[in-house]
Amino acid sequence: MDDVLVTGLGALxxxxxxxxxxxxxxxxADTAPTRVPDPLARMDHPLMYLVPEAxxxxxxxxxxxxxxxxxxxxxxxxxxxxxxDAGLTVVPGPGERPEAGGPDPRRVAVALSSGMGDTDLxxxxxxxxxxxxxxxxxxxPLASVVGGWFGAQGVNTCVSNACAASGYALSVGADLxxxxxxxxxxxxxxxxxxxxxxxxFNRLGAIDPERCRPFAVERRGTVFGxxxxxxxxxxxxxxxxxxxxxxYGRLAGTGWSCDAYHATAPEPSGExxxxxxxxxxxxAGAEAESGGESGxxxxxFVIPHGTGTAxxxxxxxxxxxxxxxxxxxxxxxxxxGHTGGAAGAFAALAAGLVLHHRTLPPNVPVGEPDPECAVxxxxxxxxxxxxxxxxNAYAFGGNNISLxxxxxxx
Amino acid sequence: xxxEPVVGLVVTGIGTVDADGFDFRTALGRHGYKYLxxxxxYFLAAAxxxxxxxxxxxxxxxxxEQRGAAVGTNSAAVALHHRMDRTVTETGAGDLSPVTAPYFxxxxxxxxxxxxxxxxxxxxxxxxxxxxxxxxxxxxxxALASGRARRLLAGATEEALPEGEPGAGLSEAGAVALVLExxxxxxxxxxxxxxxxxxxxxxxxxxxxxSAEGAEHAAALLRDALDALGHRPDRPLxxxxxxxxxxxxxxxxxxxxxKALGGRALGGRALVGQPERVPAGAGALEPVAxxxxxxxAPEGHPHAVVTAAAEGNAAVCLITPGARLDAPAGAxxxxxxxxxxxxxAPAGAxxxxGSEQPMSGRRRGSDR
Numbered sequence: 001m002d003d004v005l006v007t008g009l010g011a012l013x014x015x016x017x018x019x020x021x022x023x024x025x026x027x028x029a030d031t032a033p034t035r036v037p038d039p040l041a042r043m044d045h046p047l048m049y050l051v052p053e054a055x056x057x058x059x060x061x062x063x064x065x066x067x068x069x070x071x072x073x074x075x076x077x078x079x080x081x082x083x084x085d086a087g088l089t090v091v092p093g094p095g096e097r098p099e100a101g102g103p104d105p106r107r108v109a110v111a112l113s114s115g116m117g118d119t120d121l122x123x124x125x126x127x128x129x130x131x132x133x134x135x136x137x138x139x140x141p142l143a144s145v146v147g148g149w150f151g152a153q154g155v156n157t158c159v160s161n162a163c164a165a166s167g168y169a170l171s172v173g174a175d176l177x178x179x180x181x182x183x184x185x186x187x188x189x190x191x192x193x194x195x196x197x198x199x200x201f202n203r204l205g206a207i208d209p210e211r212c213r214p215f216a217v218e219r220r221g222t223v224f225g226x227x228x229x230x231x232x233x234x235x236x237x238x239x240x241x242x243x244x245x246x247x248y249g250r251l252a253g254t255g256w257s258c259d260a261y262h263a264t265a266p267e268p269s270g271e272x273x274x275x276x277x278x279x280x281x282x283x284a285g286a287e288a289e290s291g292g293e294s295g296x297x298x299x300x301f302v303i304p305h306g307t308g309t310a311x312x313x314x315x316x317x318x319x320x321x322x323x324x325x326x327x328x329x330x331x332x333x334x335x336x337g338h339t340g341g342a343a344g345a346f347a348a349l350a351a352g353l354v355l356h357h358r359t360l361p362p363n364v365p366v367g368e369p370d371p372e373c374a375v376x377x378x379x380x381x382x383x384x385x386x387x388x389x390x391x392n393a394y395a396f397g398g399n400n401i402s403l404x405x406x407x408x409x410x
Numbered sequence: 411x412x413x414e415p416v417v418g419l420v421v422t423g424i425g426t427v428d429a430d431g432f433d434f435r436t437a438l439g440r441h442g443y444k445y446l447x448x449x450x451x452y453f454l455a456a457a458x459x460x461x462x463x464x465x466x467x468x469x470x471x472x473x474x475e476q477r478g479a480a481v482g483t484n485s486a487a488v489a490l491h492h493r494m495d496r497t498v499t500e501t502g503a504g505d506l507s508p509v510t511a512p513y514f515x516x517x518x519x520x521x522x523x524x525x526x527x528x529x530x531x532x533x534x535x536x537x538x539x540x541x542x543x544x545x546x547x548x549x550x551x552x553a554l555a556s557g558r559a560r561r562l563l564a565g566a567t568e569e570a571l572p573e574g575e576p577g578a579g580l581s582e583a584g585a586v587a588l589v590l591e592x593x594x595x596x597x598x599x600x601x602x603x604x605x606x607x608x609x610x611x612x613x614x615x616x617x618x619x620x621s622a623e624g625a626e627h628a629a630a631l632l633r634d635a636l637d638a639l640g641h642r643p644d645r646p647l648x649x650x651x652x653x654x655x656x657x658x659x660x661x662x663x664x665x666x667x668x669k670a671l672g673g674r675a676l677g678g679r680a681l682v683g684q685p686e687r688v689p690a691g692a693g694a695l696e697p698v699a700x701x702x703x704x705x706x707a708p709e710g711h712p713h714a715v716v717t718a719a720a721e722g723n724a725a726v727c728l729i730t731p732g733a734r735l736d737a738p739a740g741a742x743x744x745x746x747x748x749x750x751x752x753x754x755a756p757a758g759a760x761x762x763x764g765s766e767q768p769m770s771g772r773r774r775g776s777d778r
Contacts, residue, residue: 064722066721139488152613
């Protein structure tokens, strides 16, 4: 089976625009949420990790007549960077001269996910802003917008499995390559501030009033973040044929499951998240008899789902302690908050960078660890000795996914 | 993966729900559903009807981890979000209902299905403009082909857009659900195969659609899709096109029009009459409803449901109705070659079971 390689990365995050800003921010490990600049955000904790105002794309306002929300603009910004990083060129438009050696646009797919899409656009209309036209504006056009910009003609899909959405987008993208439906997939996720989403999490009592503190004893919920992370997935054969510059890693294994238990709460035994992890590790060839093998050649790190909510962190910790004992964790959410539908893609982006640089950055200090969460969260930077990284993403509705990324072949 | 890859899927149950006259008490039961948003109720009711037709053991023949679900929707949450936002901006988040608050998340509309039927393989929510329902069939079947499960519940659900929302006049409201399982499994339990469905989706960039070569672009993509679905060019094909008036919709319509393309529509494939044109709505429901209707057509005539959105998303579903299926739809050529021979469904298999059978596999009877 052809390997699925990561050949391009793009990011727009609370750490700023670009992958370099993201990597620098991971090492600086110093962030904090801010109050959302929305006078209509009538809720107890209107806090988020926001994309810095200076880095928010100032457009486009529309594409091919479709008005774009913040989520679509975020997705476009990250996709532009990822595509350029992969050395791909946008498909020429009608009447433009095609570039020699470009990918077959029919075999370029887009799998970009979001939990709320461009809901911010609609919220503006509901509070007095006038729509530019009477055209129906589907709330989840992010993949379409990126596909239209690039000129991709393959599968174009938005999986909206809430906070696991972009993990599923990446996995579906890998399936498209492995099934022979695509050579290249622009995959990832984007999430932007939505008043409705933040209000509902406030109503559910799930917002930490201070910061996102996964696995900390004083954690009191999560704090949302926003941004977009995009990865270019590519078949190894296609990448070889066009002589790619950089391979960040391989998407080596995936595992799906569903708790089928509760709308919002994780299933306490962790049976289904364990099944997803085991499946991803097995497919990647990264499992040991008693679980994920740590150290050289084995599992080097885990980027957990860990949101800072009470039960999620305990359940995930117990399974990780049993399955991947001693393997260090790196918490993306402690750094940029819970980016919802983009969280899986941000975790994958971080995994790709860790594998590429072979360094595990320091975790953001979040206070005293919870003794019920027996997982190592190193506070200092360290060399990454393993060959694989495990990424988890879970969601409302009990939607679980695990992804295993492997180092690029020598 | 969970199991060996599954090929040769057939539809054994179809459930449809129209929002007009829908009463959750009648369709689902008096208790436990009152506070579910409408689109969630619709999809649960459609699934209940589909499972009733498929038979009580359609899912239970395999374990919970071998059961998957996929639902497509564009507009299920918009009206609810509108109401929620009004509450937040007028009186504050504290006045939101804690029961409906989780439904800010679009994937919740399909999640109750998983808890009621113990679907632990996967539960996908797809939201691509207009094609999301067909994508639910496509992505769900691809997941089964990858070994992620062995049974699939898939379909679409929508709720009407709020008044004043752009596109509200084109609102869709209701749901369709299909049960899919391997043909040998259906045969062994005496269930009737209603037909096969196969989906290929693709993207017609709006700029390309609006160009002078737009119809040619669309025709080429449609031909590729039908080839991938294994449709033989010499086999008469009925076509239903669910399209809007956008440049993408117009290009797709022209691609289906023999006159517009000088006899080169779909590469000279034989069409059964003129394509049926159906105005597209503001959602992903109508294309799946047309698939369900085509499955009820006389045995043997393949039928394609084609749809596209102004944003560029497009899909074609090839339906081969009936139990005698000599031309599998939807599997790639390699998978088709490995599919078992398709025998006739056993006589007496009840394809018209009533919709009031008890819900199978239900674990909980009330909201939690």
